[in-house]
Amino acid sequence: MNASGLSHRLQLRFREDRIFLVLTILIGVLSGLAAVLFTLAIKSTTFLLFGISPSILRLVLVPTLMSVCTGFLLVKFFPEAAGSGVPQTEAAFHLQEGRIPLRVAFGKFLTGVLCIGSGHSMGREGPSVQIAAGLASAIGRWLRLSPARVQSLIPVASAAALSAAFNTPIAAVLFALEEVVGDMNAKLLGSTVVASVAAVMVERSILGNSPIFHVPQYHFTHPAELIAYAGLGLVGGLVSLAFSRALLLLRALFLRMPARTRIFRPAMGGLLIGVLLIFFPQVMGVGYEYVDQALNGGLMLRAMFLLCMAKMVATIVSYSSGNAGGIFAPSLYLGAMAGGTVGVLVHHIAFFGASDPGAYAMVGMGTLFAGIIRAPMTSVVMIFELTENYQVLVPLMVANMISFWISKKYQPKPLYHALLEQDHVYLPEVGARMTISTWRAKDIMTRSFNMTPPDTTIEAASAFVSRSGEKCLIVGNNGTFSGLITRDAIDTAIQSGMTADPIAKFMIKEPASVYPDHTIGIALERLAKSPGLLPVLTRGSLFHVEGVITPQTLIHYIERNEEDQNR
Amino acid sequence: MSEPDTSRALDRGVLLLTLLVAIAVGLFLFTRSVALREHRMEIRLAGIWYNTGERQIGAGAIDEAIDSFRRAIANDRQNRKYAFALADALAAGNHDQEAEQTVLRLHELDPANAEINLDLARLAAKRGDFPEALHSYENAIYGHWTGTGIDERQREVRVELVRFLLANQQRDRALSELLILNSDLPEAVTSHVEAGDLFLQAGDPQHGLQNFREAIKLDPHNPPALSGAGEASFQLGDYSAAERDLEASRDLGPLPSPAQQTLSLAQMVLSADPLARGIGAKERQQRLMAGYQQAFQRMQDCLTRPSIQMDAPDMHALATEAATTRAGIQGKRIRYDPDLLRYGLDLIYRMETTTNIHCGEPMGMDEALLLIASKRDGRQ
Numbered sequence: 001m002n003a004s005g006l007s008h009r010l011q012l013r014f015r016e017d018r019i020f021l022v023l024t025i026l027i028g029v030l031s032g033l034a035a036v037l038f039t040l041a042i043k044s045t046t047f048l049l050f051g052i053s054p055s056i057l058r059l060v061l062v063p064t065l066m067s068v069c070t071g072f073l074l075v076k077f078f079p080e081a082a083g084s085g086v087p088q089t090e091a092a093f094h095l096q097e098g099r100i101p102l103r104v105a106f107g108k109f110l111t112g113v114l115c116i117g118s119g120h121s122m123g124r125e126g127p128s129v130q131i132a133a134g135l136a137s138a139i140g141r142w143l144r145l146s147p148a149r150v151q152s153l154i155p156v157a158s159a160a161a162l163s164a165a166f167n168t169p170i171a172a173v174l175f176a177l178e179e180v181v182g183d184m185n186a187k188l189l190g191s192t193v194v195a196s197v198a199a200v201m202v203e204r205s206i207l208g209n210s211p212i213f214h215v216p217q218y219h220f221t222h223p224a225e226l227i228a229y230a231g232l233g234l235v236g237g238l239v240s241l242a243f244s245r246a247l248l249l250l251r252a253l254f255l256r257m258p259a260r261t262r263i264f265r266p267a268m269g270g271l272l273i274g275v276l277l278i279f280f281p282q283v284m285g286v287g288y289e290y291v292d293q294a295l296n297g298g299l300m301l302r303a304m305f306l307l308c309m310a311k312m313v314a315t316i317v318s319y320s321s322g323n324a325g326g327i328f329a330p331s332l333y334l335g336a337m338a339g340g341t342v343g344v345l346v347h348h349i350a351f352f353g354a355s356d357p358g359a360y361a362m363v364g365m366g367t368l369f370a371g372i373i374r375a376p377m378t379s380v381v382m383i384f385e386l387t388e389n390y391q392v393l394v395p396l397m398v399a400n401m402i403s404f405w406i407s408k409k410y411q412p413k414p415l416y417h418a419l420l421e422q423d424h425v426y427l428p429e430v431g432a433r434m435t436i437s438t439w440r441a442k443d444i445m446t447r448s449f450n451m452t453p454p455d456t457t458i459e460a461a462s463a464f465v466s467r468s469g470e471k472c473l474i475v476g477n478n479g480t481f482s483g484l485i486t487r488d489a490i491d492t493a494i495q496s497g498m499t500a501d502p503i504a505k506f507m508i509k510e511p512a513s514v515y516p517d518h519t520i521g522i523a524l525e526r527l528a529k530s531p532g533l534l535p536v537l538t539r540g541s542l543f544h545v546e547g548v549i550t551p552q553t554l555i556h557y558i559e560r561n562e563e564d565q566n567r
Numbered sequence: 568m569s570e571p572d573t574s575r576a577l578d579r580g581v582l583l584l585t586l587l588v589a590i591a592v593g594l595f596l597f598t599r600s601v602a603l604r605e606h607r608m609e610i611r612l613a614g615i616w617y618n619t620g621e622r623q624i625g626a627g628a629i630d631e632a633i634d635s636f637r638r639a640i641a642n643d644r645q646n647r648k649y650a651f652a653l654a655d656a657l658a659a660g661n662h663d664q665e666a667e668q669t670v671l672r673l674h675e676l677d678p679a680n681a682e683i684n685l686d687l688a689r690l691a692a693k694r695g696d697f698p699e700a701l702h703s704y705e706n707a708i709y710g711h712w713t714g715t716g717i718d719e720r721q722r723e724v725r726v727e728l729v730r731f732l733l734a735n736q737q738r739d740r741a742l743s744e745l746l747i748l749n750s751d752l753p754e755a756v757t758s759h760v761e762a763g764d765l766f767l768q769a770g771d772p773q774h775g776l777q778n779f780r781e782a783i784k785l786d787p788h789n790p791p792a793l794s795g796a797g798e799a800s801f802q803l804g805d806y807s808a809a810e811r812d813l814e815a816s817r818d819l820g821p822l823p824s825p826a827q828q829t830l831s832l833a834q835m836v837l838s839a840d841p842l843a844r845g846i847g848a849k850e851r852q853q854r855l856m857a858g859y860q861q862a863f864q865r866m867q868d869c870l871t872r873p874s875i876q877m878d879a880p881d882m883h884a885l886a887t888e889a890a891t892t893r894a895g896i897q898g899k900r901i902r903y904d905p906d907l908l909r910y911g912l913d914l915i916y917r918m919e920t921t922t923n924i925h926c927g928e929p930m931g932m933d934e935a936l937l938l939i940a941s942k943r944d945g946r947q
Contacts, residue, residue: 019580026587033594040598040605047608052615139587143580202595206602210644214672289641296672297665298637358668 020149024156024191027139028198031132031160035199036206038109038128039165045117046285059119059281060274066118067270070111070323075263078107083319084123084326085112085130087416089158090180091425098137098151105134111324119277119284120270121314122325125165129180129326132161152188155180159192160199166328167212169200171382178375179416182428213292213386218359220391222352226398232342232360233367233399237406239338240371243312243331244407244415251320251422262322269321273314280310286329287311294336294361301344304361308337327415331372332365339364362387366396371403374414441523442516444557445536445547451476452485454504458493461503465490472533474545475507481545483507486531513537516546523549613643620652629660647673647683654686658693666690681710685724692731704728722748726761733768742769749774756782756789763795772802779812790819794826801829804942806840809833835935841912842939848902855911858936859896862918863889865933869926879925885918916940 049062074082081104092100112127136157140150155176163172173192177184254265276283282290290307293299299307315330343360366383370376383396411418417427452461452473461473465487475482485507493499493506512526513535527534527549534549620635636653643649650673657666670686677683688703707724725748732741745765752758759782766775779796782789797813800806813830816822822830837843841854866889870882892914901907919929919937929937 019584022584023587026584026591029591030587030594033591033598037594037598037601040601043605044601044608047612052612143583206595206599208645214644216668217671217675289637292641293637296668356664356668 020145020191021194023139023143023153024194025198027132027136027153027157028160028163028195029202030135030139031128031157031195032164032199032202033206034105034109034131034135035124035128035161035164036203038112038131039124039207041109041113042117042124042285045113046119049118050284054281056278059277060271063119063270063274063277064267065270066114067120067266067268067321067323068264070114070118071263071266073107073111073114074266074322074324078104078111080104081107081111081130081324082322083324083419084126084328084416085128085324086126086158086179086326086328087420087425087427089130089133089154090182090416090427091420092133092137093151093154093180094182094427095425097147098133098140098154100130100134100137100154102134102138105131105138108134108324115266115318115323116285116325118270120273120318120323120325121283121285121287121311121330122318122323123327123329123331124286124325125162125328126326127324128161128165129158132157152191155188156191156195160195163196164199164203166382167200167203168382168385169196171378171385172196172199174381175375175378178378179373184377211386212288213295215362215387216296216356216358218362218387218389218392219355220395221355224352225346225350225354226395228342228346228350228354228360229363229395229399230402231346232339232364233402234406235338235342236335236364236367236399236403237371239308239312239334240331240368240403240407241410243316243334243368243372244411244418246312247316247320247327247415248418248422250316251419254320254322255422265322269317269323272317272321276310276314276317280307280314282307283311283314283333287333288329291333291336291361291365294340295358297356297358299337299340301341304337304340304344308334308341311337327372328369331368334372335365335368336361337364338368359392363392363396363399367399367403370400371407372415374404374407374416376400376404439520439557440516441514441518441520441536441549442546444520444523444554445516445549446553446556447547449474449545449548451479451545452503453477454482454507455502457500458490458503458506459499461485462490462494462499472531473503474533474535474548475503476543476545479545480543481535481537482543483509484511484531484533484535488531511535514549515539524554527551527554609642610646613639613646613649616642617649617652620656624652624656624659629656632656633660633662647677651682651686658690663690663693677711679706679711681707681712681721681724684710685727688728688731697735700731701728704731718751719753722751722753722758726765729765729769733765738769741765742771745769745771745774749778752778754781754785756786756792759785760789760791760795763792763799767795767799767802772799775799776803788819790816793819794822797833798826798829801833804938806833806836806938810837832935832938835932836938839932839935840939841908851908852899852901855901855908855915856897858915858939859889859893859911861932862915862922862936863893865926865929866918866922869922872926882921882925885921889914889918912940 049066050058054062080088085108088104089100092098108127108130112124112131116122116124133154136153137150140153145153158180159172159176162175163169166172173189173196174184176192177189181188257265290299294304311330311333315327315334318325319327340357340361342364343355343357346354346360347357362383366379369379369382373379379400380393380396383392413421420427450468450473452464452475454475454477465471465473471487473485475485482504485503489506490503493501498505508531512530514523514526514537516536516538523534532550535545536547536549538544538546616635616639620632620639623629623632623635633653633656636649636656639646639649640653650669654666654669654673657663657669667687667690670683670690673680673683674687684703684707688700688707691700691703704724704727708721708728712720725744729741729744729748732738732744745762749762752762759778763775763778763782766772766778776796776799779792779799782792783796786792793812793816797809797811797816800812801809810830810833813822813826813833816826817830839854839858841851841858843854846854863886866882866886870879870886892910895901895907896911896914901911915936919933919940923929923937928934
């Protein structure tokens with residue numbers, strides 16, 4: 001390639017990067033708008049269907065009849081739109097190179113609005129994530145981006161949607177990386193941050209800058225209180241476990257019903273929800289206003305306990321019967337009620353000056369989130385973002401850790417993954433994803449290689465490759481790297497009668513190479529461009545070869561790693 | 568893909584991105600208009616819930632009102648009126664902690680707001696947190712007021728602060744606040760009467776009387792002003808003025824029981840004072856003798872109590888002194904000897920006060936005698 005060609009390609013590459021940056025911002029804006037519109041549509045629908053003070057008949061009929069309608073839509077037109085949206089987005093990211101049909105995004109919007117707006121106890125965050133991911137995927141394909149680029153838009157859109165739906169931009173980024181990608185070190189960090197910020201700006205410019213909850217001032221009053229928070233972690237873990245198990249169990253029962261009942265399953269759930277709403281109208285929809293009351297000491301012990309139980313039943317019924325809506329918000333609701341209940345009890349029995357029950361409700365939100373969603377880092381940052389208070393971190397981490405541990409110990413499969421597996425979709429384990437993405441060139445390379453001096457004749461080199469069977473040789477002296485020479489180049493030189501010439505004359509002087517800390521992704525990309533041998537050079541000295549990577553070394557490393565994991 | 572193809576693809580990308588930007592702008596405007604419509608609906612709903620809550624408060628259904636105000640706030644968080652209403656309803660329903668949380672949230676948003684500080688002060692006062700209540704009352708008085716009638720509302724808060732200070736036995740601080748209040752009182756009967764009452768409670772009858780007089784000037788037939796002036800005059804030792812004002816008030820309507828007692832006492836003082844102007848020497852002696860006998864009899868009664876008999880050498884000494892000087896007081900010399908008259912009054916005073924120490928506060932004529940003696944002796 002000549003200099004002008006290289007310059008042109010660099011320019012194109014630069015333009016492509018800039019276009020991707022603009023696209024990232026645009027995806028953030030569109031995802032934010034979609035999430036805001038989704039929230040507004042749910043509110044309007046709720047008001048339209050229930051009015052100000054609904055009668056008992058209305059409370060029963062609205063969710064039942066609307067679920068008949070959504071059941072039809074979900075079975076006939078949008079089968080992928082049922083459920084939360086987060087596991088489906090994960091599946092699209094990991095298994096379908098980020099391909100989500102635009103129809104899914106539209107269907108999710110429509111059915112989500114109808115389900116949540118008609119009183120089903122479900123959250124809007126999960127559907128927002130799927131809607132935004134669907135939009136991003138469609139745009140990416142419309143722009144004819146590479147599959148890798150389309151795939152990378154999924155977490156970008158997920159972060160943006162969550163950022164706009166829940167108004168916590170940092171936690172949204174973490175959620176996208178921790179839950180959707182499953183790798184906190186993903187190189188998508190920059191894009192997700194940009195999109196998340198763009199989305200939250202859009203959301204705030206439309207809905208104003210008021211926080212989603214009015215969070216009371218948190219004060220950590222006494223070190224002994226950590227015991228109480230550990231107790232909250234225990235309760236949170238058990239509630240998470242009960243919720244996850246019961247949800248999976250009831251969903252399995254629904255799935256075992258004859259196929260012809262599919263269309264009516266959401267309506268069955270709707271009828272149950274309608275009856276429940278007569279006694280507990282507080283569990284209707286997202287229910288953040290009651291979370292707010294729990295955070296601010298507005299609910300009594302009995303009320304919080306009963307609402308925790310009722311919300312659990314309502315969410316399990318709504319979700320398992322095949323309606324469209326998420327479990328993000330219900331997990332926070334359950335956490336606030338469970339935490340508030342523990343807080344009031346601690347207040348009554350503690351020998352130390354305990355914090356307000358609202359503080360426990362707040363920590364409880366993170367605790368249940370960590371237990372149910374299994375995104376402990378997101379939960380810590382999310383609560384920190386809501387409170388803007390450092391003091392909450394230690395109690396939160398204590399409670400989260402215990403809840404997460406209990407939940408993981410007795411329900412090893414994360415809920416989102418277990419839900420997908422009920423639909424016969426199997427995601428790669430988070431551990432496996434993390435392992436492969438953390439492999440480095442130094443792990444894969446072999447230090448055992450031969451170096452051929454540059455003054456070696458073509459004849460001698462030919463004899464060596466014939467003996468060893470190698471397709472490529474490293475040219476250099478005493479560990480000092482000069483280049484590579486391929487078998488083809490040697491054969492060409494022999495055919496040209498230059499057998500006495502030194503190999504330096506025919507070698508590739510600046511071949512593709514990597515540094516020891518380069519990821520497997522970079523190594524594979526460069527190995528593909530190399531003649532089958534990739535030198536690993538020291539960062540301190542560009543002419544020193546530490547090792548080499550070949551397809552064989554890679555296979556050996558994968559085999560070794562698999563053996564280690566099996567062991 | 569060849570370089571020209573790649574370049575064309577990028578140009579197409581730029582074009583499509585431009586189109587997407589246009590779509591985003593359109594969607595933004597649409598979403599914004601939907602949000603505004605939604606917001607207006609929420610504002611309307613909030614108003615409906617607020618009015619419902621107000622009606623429920625009026626009907627005494629506090630818990631239902633709390634629920635309604637909460638719904639109002641859920642629909643319109645920005646309207647502080649709803650938060651205030653909720654806080655008041657919570658306080659009325661004795662959910663003080665939650666009421667305080669509600670007000671504290673408002674306080675975080677607007678720490679200088681006078682009404683928020685006033686609510687905080689009331690809640691602190693209710694839970695007995697004196698320093699916090701005082702701090703919040705001061706923040707309220709000097710805080711940021713909005714709306715009309717600011718001076719009047721500020722005065723009301725200062726009056727509330729004075730009452731709070733008096734209830735917490737902080738008379739000096741109450742008096743300082745009252746003096747500030749006094750300098751800025753409007754020309755209104757109720758304001759002067761209120762200030763006069765507070766001055767009396769704070770132990771400053773002089774300023775109290777001034778205020779009652781101002782009120783009487785504005786409305787000469789105002790019973791509370793007249794009885795207040797009577798009470799203040801009585802505390803200042805001007806029993807004639809006290810009698811006059813209290814009688815004037817009684818003529819306009821029945822006196823409250825304490826004012827009635829004050830009037831009786833003032834009348835007793837006036838009828839029993841041996842040094843009163845305009846009475847003859849004989850009347851003077853008779854009054855002194857009557858007083859002497861009253862005080863002596865009370866002391867004797869006190870001395871007969873079993874617990875006092877052995878344990879009051881001062882009373883025994885005073886009884887002896889009184890018995891020995893009795894003849895001198897009864898004699899005609901006292902009509903022309905002012906020193907003897909003063910001695911007689913002093914004796915009455917000492918008998919009453921010593922009896923007070925051992926047998927409790929006097930009532931009726933004994934109280935009147937004590938007032939006369941202490942006044943004439945310059946002890947009051």
